[in-house]
Structures are given as C-alpha cells and as structure tokens.
Amino acid sequence: MKRRNFLELSALGFGGLMMPSIPVFGDIISPEKALEQVDVALKKRLADVALNSAKSKGASYADVRVGRYLQQYIFTREKQVQNIVNAESYGVGVRVLANGTWGFAATSDVTDKGVQKAAEQAVAIAKANSKLQKEPVKLAPVKGYGEVSWRTPIEKNTFEVPVGEKADLLLAANAAAMDNGANFVNSALFQVNEQKYFASTDGSYIDQDIHRIWPNFTVTAVDKASGKFKTREALSAPMGMGWEYMIPKASEKIKGPEGTGLTGYRYAYDILEDAALAAKQAKEKLTAKSVMAGKYDLVLDPNHLGLTIHESVGHPLELDRVLGYEANYAGTSFATLDKWKSKNFKYGSDKVNIFADKTQKGSLGYVGWDDEGVKTKQWDLIKNGVLVNYQAIRDQAHIINEPESHGCCYADSWSSVQFQRMPNVSLAPGKVKKNVDQLISGVDKGIYIAGRGSYSIDQQRYNFQFGGTTFYEIKGGKIVGPLEDVAYQSNTQEFWNSCADMCDESDYRLFGSFFDGKGQPSQISAVSHGSAHTRFNGVNVINTARKI
Incomplete structure (x- = not known):
C-alpha cells in the first residue's frame, strides 16, 4: 500500500480506520526495532551533505529534514484483537530556494550519495520552476540556533510498553462496555513517534523527538425487538503525551454536569470508566x-x-x-x-x-x-x-x-x-x-x-x-x-x-x-x-x- 493511498483512505474517517486492515505508510517492523535510535552525528553529517550540495549548485537557501516516523496501531473488537501494526518510514527531504523559487526532492536512500542526489535534484526543480515564477519568494528572517534538541515531555514512551499490556487494556475496556449492556464494541489505540532532524543554511541543527497517543472506541447498543441501534463514541482526546495519559489520576479529574454521569480529565484518560458509561448512555439513547x-x-x-x-x-x-x-x-x-x-x-x-x-x-x-x-x-x-x-x-x-x-x-x-x-x-x-x-x-x-x-x-x-x-x-x-x-x-x-x-x-x-x-x-x-x-x-x- 503506497503512502498516498493511505492518505486518501484516511479521509474516510474514524469508521474506516477502525477496520483491522487499515493501510499504513512505511515498512512493517518489530516493536523492538521501534526502540532503536538513529545517531545524531549521522543525521548531522547527512544534513551537511545536503546543504553543501544545494549551495554548490546555486541554492541561495536550503533546509533538510532527516525523518524517522514510527506508528503503532492496535485494533480490537469485543473479546478479540483484530490487528496490530508496527511501521517505520525513514528518509530525507531537501527544500531549496534557487532563482527566487522553491524546489523540493526526497529520498529513502539515506546515504551521502542518495542525499547529495536529492539536493541536486531539488535545485534543478527550483531552477526549472523559476521560469514560471512571477515574483520571487520572500522569506521572513529566522536566526540560526546551532545544535539544539527538544523532546515531548513524556513520563513513559508508549513504544516501551509491551503490546500485550496495551491490548489487554483495550480488551478490558471492551469488557467494561459489554458488562454494562453494550451489544458490540470496538476499540483502538493509535501511537505515533516522529523523530525529526532539521538543518538549514541559516545555521540551525535541530533534533526533535515528538510523541502522540489516541485511545478510542465505539460502543453500540441494540434494541432487538425493533432492530434500532445507537452508538456512543469515546470521549477521549488525542494528546501529545506518553503512556502516562492512560493512567487516570484523581487530581486530574473534572466533574461533568449533574444528571449526566460524565467526568473528564485534564491530562489523563480513564478508558475503563468511559467505556462502562458509554454502554449505559448508548442504551439510554434508545429510549431518549x-x-x-x-x-x-x-x-x-x-x-x-x-x-x-x-x-x-x-x-x-x-x-x-x-x-x-x-x-x-x-x-x-x-x-x-x-x-x-x-x-x-x-x-x-x-x-x-x-x-x-x-x-x-x-x-x-x-x-x-x-x-x-x-x-x-x-x-x-x-x-x-x-x-x-x-x-x-x-x-x-x-x-x-x-x-x-x-x-x-x-x-x-x-x-x-x-x-x-x-x-x-x-x-x-x-x-x-x-x-x-x-x-x-x-x-x-x-x-x-x-x-x-x-x-x-x-x-x-x-x-x-x-x-x-x-x-x-x-x-x-x-x-x-x-x-x-x-x-x-x-x-x-x-x-x-x-x-x-x-x-x-x-x-x-x-x-x-x-x-x-x-x-x-x-x-x-x-x-x-x-x-x-x-x-x-x-x-x-x-x-x-x-x-x-
């Protein structure tokens, strides 16, 4: 499945994403490989190759992004795990300004030769595009930051948590919904880690490690006599956090309105509590x-x-x-x-x-x-x-x-x-x-x-x-x-x-x-x-x- 096909299909929405055959972009890897790191010195060397190559071919400005993108998706339904996906996408993108015009090229050949070729191609594209450019690109100034780094302030990397433990939590949420009257329930856990290295001719070398997580489910209650059914989605929020988001904390709890049974959390989520309430509310909706x-x-x-x-x-x-x-x-x-x-x-x-x-x-x-x-x-x-x-x-x-x-x-x-x-x-x-x-x-x-x-x-x-x-x-x-x-x-x-x-x-x-x-x-x-x-x-x- 090509990445562009994934992006088109992802527009179908969460209903489509709940399918166990969800397409992903990148190569399928083991959970253990996701924990490996790319050496920062290697990324800096590749970045310098790209920047120097672009400048030697006539670029007035260039930036390069060495990116490693990790995804882990887990899908369950009732008492079954339907699919577990671990994927990695790794490569380099080079953007340049030449003759006042943007050019861009990318490669999965993460070698000096591959990066050099991408940089030269980006400049060639910019020069070709410049023949049609009516006004030159005007870039707002930005200072170079030298060698710096940033990481999402997580307490625990979700990729370090055993897949079995995460699947068990989803199945426990399913059980909580079924025990409270749901006829059907499916759940999913989306986890993303973007490892991005940015460098530019402005003098920045920025290494960032970005984490996101999103637990979700859909609960369905059915009136068998009429065939009528109602659903209730999870009230979770996807967050830029680690596994700590899945550990509810009393101090984070925010009470909802009287008469609804709803509660919320600021920087945590109780999937078991929400799934149980979702089943009750789905049944309630049948006669509302x-x-x-x-x-x-x-x-x-x-x-x-x-x-x-x-x-x-x-x-x-x-x-x-x-x-x-x-x-x-x-x-x-x-x-x-x-x-x-x-x-x-x-x-x-x-x-x-x-x-x-x-x-x-x-x-x-x-x-x-x-x-x-x-x-x-x-x-x-x-x-x-x-x-x-x-x-x-x-x-x-x-x-x-x-x-x-x-x-x-x-x-x-x-x-x-x-x-x-x-x-x-x-x-x-x-x-x-x-x-x-x-x-x-x-x-x-x-x-x-x-x-x-x-x-x-x-x-x-x-x-x-x-x-x-x-x-x-x-x-x-x-x-x-x-x-x-x-x-x-x-x-x-x-x-x-x-x-x-x-x-x-x-x-x-x-x-x-x-x-x-x-x-x-x-x-x-x-x-x-x-x-x-x-x-x-x-x-x-x-x-x-x-x-x-």
Missing part, C-alpha cells in the same frame, strides 16, 4: 426523547467544542486558505484580508478570545521548533471578538506585515514538502470562577452537548451544521433528561457572536484531531483545541431524524 426543532441555548463541552473551533476558526484563519491556495481541495475562507485590515471585524462576541499556540503542554501540536526551524510561540487570532491575525509561515509573513513567521510550518513525512498547517487553536476560558453546573443554571431552555458527531461546513468555512455524541435537555437551569436527533445550524460569525459565557480555567481541557487533512497531494497533521464549557445563546437546532 427526540428533540423538538427550535432555538435553544447550547452548553458545549470542550470535547465537542474543539471540533467546532477546528472547522469554523482554525481552518478559515489559515493564511494560505484566505489567499485561495486551498480552493481546489477544501475551499477558501470568508475571513478575507479586507476584514482583517478593517481592524473591527466582529468575528465573535466580546467574550471570544481565541489564540494560536504551538507550546501548550500535552497538545498534539506542541513542538520546540516547526519544520522551517522557527521557534514556536503563542499569538492572538481573535481578541475580544475582533479578528486580529492569521496563521502564517516564513514565505507568507510579509503579506500580513508580520516581521517573522508564526512557527506553524509542518510536513507529515520526510517525503512531503512542508507548508502552513494549523497550530493549536484554542478558546480562552473565562476569568470569573464558574463551574459547568453554574453555567447551566443560567439556561432556561437549552441543550447540553458532549462529544463529537457528524458535521458539515461550506467551502468558505461559514455556513455549518454540527452534531454530537450525547445530548441532554436543560430546563429551568437543570438537566432534566437525555435527548436524541440533535444538530445545530448557524454561520460562523452568527455562532461566535452568540457566545455568552464560559467556565474558568479549572474546567479547561484539550480536544484533538489526529488525522487532519490538507493540501494536494494530501497531508495529515495532528492539532489540539482547548476550551472550557461554553454557552451559546439562541442557536437554531434541528431534528435530524425527521423528514422535511
């Missing part, structure tokens, strides 16, 4: 009341709101999408430059403060430097409801008068050219002390939504519809019972301007997207979105089960 369409105040949990942030804020504020570079693949953006230049475009209410951040602890996008050798940071996108900035990399910064890149350039493989990718994009929590029950107490007619569901958004990231995993009716400031068939419709500006209140920092948690697609050829990336429980007033809710 179907929602009456109309206007409701919505209280959205962080796990759900993360996806809404991702689609209605994260993507439309990617500068390349704003400029139209993504139009052919996944649309452009309503948040055009004229709105930003006006300095008063109300993206949301005064409560809405959304920031980009590649330095958030535990997040999927947490790294020390991006794939252009730019030190990562935090910056504002929306301040007190007003659009103030976008996401830009080195060759885009001048377009929005930024003196430097935002540090959000990324490639999903050594064989992919790096380009602008979404950093962590998060909604700042409220400044007034408030828990979720207090937030709900101010709602007379509303709906509480937890978890992600189906969604749709238009090509300008403006008109949208979002569902969820579990729904509860709110009356008179209290949760009174479960609901079903809920989805809300709005447009991005109307929705964020309806933001009325949110919980404080003690309720703040991360959601994540493990396989976010963008570009042609398509690449995937992992990104987190943080928020506390948040209330939106007067949102249009539809009944998804009723025919129009």
Whole structure:
C-alpha cells in the first residue's frame, strides 16, 4: 500500500480506520526495532551533505529534514484483537530556494550519495520552476540556533510498553462496555513517534523527538425487538503525551454536569470508566426523547467544542486558505484580508478570545521548533471578538506585515514538502470562577452537548451544521433528561457572536484531531483545541431524524 493511498483512505474517517486492515505508510517492523535510535552525528553529517550540495549548485537557501516516523496501531473488537501494526518510514527531504523559487526532492536512500542526489535534484526543480515564477519568494528572517534538541515531555514512551499490556487494556475496556449492556464494541489505540532532524543554511541543527497517543472506541447498543441501534463514541482526546495519559489520576479529574454521569480529565484518560458509561448512555439513547426543532441555548463541552473551533476558526484563519491556495481541495475562507485590515471585524462576541499556540503542554501540536526551524510561540487570532491575525509561515509573513513567521510550518513525512498547517487553536476560558453546573443554571431552555458527531461546513468555512455524541435537555437551569436527533445550524460569525459565557480555567481541557487533512497531494497533521464549557445563546437546532 503506497503512502498516498493511505492518505486518501484516511479521509474516510474514524469508521474506516477502525477496520483491522487499515493501510499504513512505511515498512512493517518489530516493536523492538521501534526502540532503536538513529545517531545524531549521522543525521548531522547527512544534513551537511545536503546543504553543501544545494549551495554548490546555486541554492541561495536550503533546509533538510532527516525523518524517522514510527506508528503503532492496535485494533480490537469485543473479546478479540483484530490487528496490530508496527511501521517505520525513514528518509530525507531537501527544500531549496534557487532563482527566487522553491524546489523540493526526497529520498529513502539515506546515504551521502542518495542525499547529495536529492539536493541536486531539488535545485534543478527550483531552477526549472523559476521560469514560471512571477515574483520571487520572500522569506521572513529566522536566526540560526546551532545544535539544539527538544523532546515531548513524556513520563513513559508508549513504544516501551509491551503490546500485550496495551491490548489487554483495550480488551478490558471492551469488557467494561459489554458488562454494562453494550451489544458490540470496538476499540483502538493509535501511537505515533516522529523523530525529526532539521538543518538549514541559516545555521540551525535541530533534533526533535515528538510523541502522540489516541485511545478510542465505539460502543453500540441494540434494541432487538425493533432492530434500532445507537452508538456512543469515546470521549477521549488525542494528546501529545506518553503512556502516562492512560493512567487516570484523581487530581486530574473534572466533574461533568449533574444528571449526566460524565467526568473528564485534564491530562489523563480513564478508558475503563468511559467505556462502562458509554454502554449505559448508548442504551439510554434508545429510549431518549427526540428533540423538538427550535432555538435553544447550547452548553458545549470542550470535547465537542474543539471540533467546532477546528472547522469554523482554525481552518478559515489559515493564511494560505484566505489567499485561495486551498480552493481546489477544501475551499477558501470568508475571513478575507479586507476584514482583517478593517481592524473591527466582529468575528465573535466580546467574550471570544481565541489564540494560536504551538507550546501548550500535552497538545498534539506542541513542538520546540516547526519544520522551517522557527521557534514556536503563542499569538492572538481573535481578541475580544475582533479578528486580529492569521496563521502564517516564513514565505507568507510579509503579506500580513508580520516581521517573522508564526512557527506553524509542518510536513507529515520526510517525503512531503512542508507548508502552513494549523497550530493549536484554542478558546480562552473565562476569568470569573464558574463551574459547568453554574453555567447551566443560567439556561432556561437549552441543550447540553458532549462529544463529537457528524458535521458539515461550506467551502468558505461559514455556513455549518454540527452534531454530537450525547445530548441532554436543560430546563429551568437543570438537566432534566437525555435527548436524541440533535444538530445545530448557524454561520460562523452568527455562532461566535452568540457566545455568552464560559467556565474558568479549572474546567479547561484539550480536544484533538489526529488525522487532519490538507493540501494536494494530501497531508495529515495532528492539532489540539482547548476550551472550557461554553454557552451559546439562541442557536437554531434541528431534528435530524425527521423528514422535511
């Protein structure tokens, strides 16, 4: 299975990924080989070969990425392990500027000769492309950092944990669901380790070791008399953490709303507790009341709101999408430059403060430097409801008068050219002390939504519809019972301007997207979105089960 086929199939979503025959890119290896390390001195030597070769052929700038990408995926169903995959992809990508134009080439021949050939090919491609280039590339300056390193601050490498122990945990979660009334359950554990070495003619030699983990499951309850069935997805969040994420800590636990049985964790996850509750809630959904369409105040949990942030804020504020570079693949953006230049475009209410951040602890996008050798940071996108900035990399910064890149350039493989990718994009929590029950107490007619569901958004990231995993009716400031068939419709500006209140920092948690697609050829990336429980007033809710 070629890597490009994998990327295309991964767009089918998690339902497809749950299949035991999931395709992966790279070579199948043993779990033991994943623990081997590539010598840093070897990577530096290869990098110097590439940089020197590129400069000797006329490159004015060059960078090289020596990448080793490891994946371990475990899939189970009920009492069976369906598949275990261990894969490694290893190679070198070289990007150059020659005659003011980009060129890129990559190779899996990780030798001096192979890297030299790739560098020379990259320069030749740049020079050929320059004949069609209308304006030379303008790179924002970045200082060289010399020889530095960074590692995801994990407590235990997931790849060091025996595969049997991880499979047993998934099977135990399945059993917990079955013991509490589930008819079917499947579960998966995704683990990724990116070992990336970046070097450039600016004088940086950056070695990074990046870890991510994502446990997930789907529980199904069936009414055998009617044949009706309902599912409940895991309320886990993929994280930039190690195995410690799978060890629940009482100090990390955050209580959910009264009447739901839900709890959450900040930097940990209890898959057994969630699986047992999921079975009960899936059964509860079989007899839950179907929602009456109309206007409701919505209280959205962080796990759900993360996806809404991702689609209605994260993507439309990617500068390349704003400029139209993504139009052919996944649309452009309503948040055009004229709105930003006006300095008063109300993206949301005064409560809405959304920031980009590649330095958030535990997040999927947490790294020390991006794939252009730019030190990562935090910056504002929306301040007190007003659009103030976008996401830009080195060759885009001048377009929005930024003196430097935002540090959000990324490639999903050594064989992919790096380009602008979404950093962590998060909604700042409220400044007034408030828990979720207090937030709900101010709602007379509303709906509480937890978890992600189906969604749709238009090509300008403006008109949208979002569902969820579990729904509860709110009356008179209290949760009174479960609901079903809920989805809300709005447009991005109307929705964020309806933001009325949110919980404080003690309720703040991360959601994540493990396989976010963008570009042609398509690449995937992992990104987190943080928020506390948040209330939106007067949102249009539809009944998804009723025919129009």
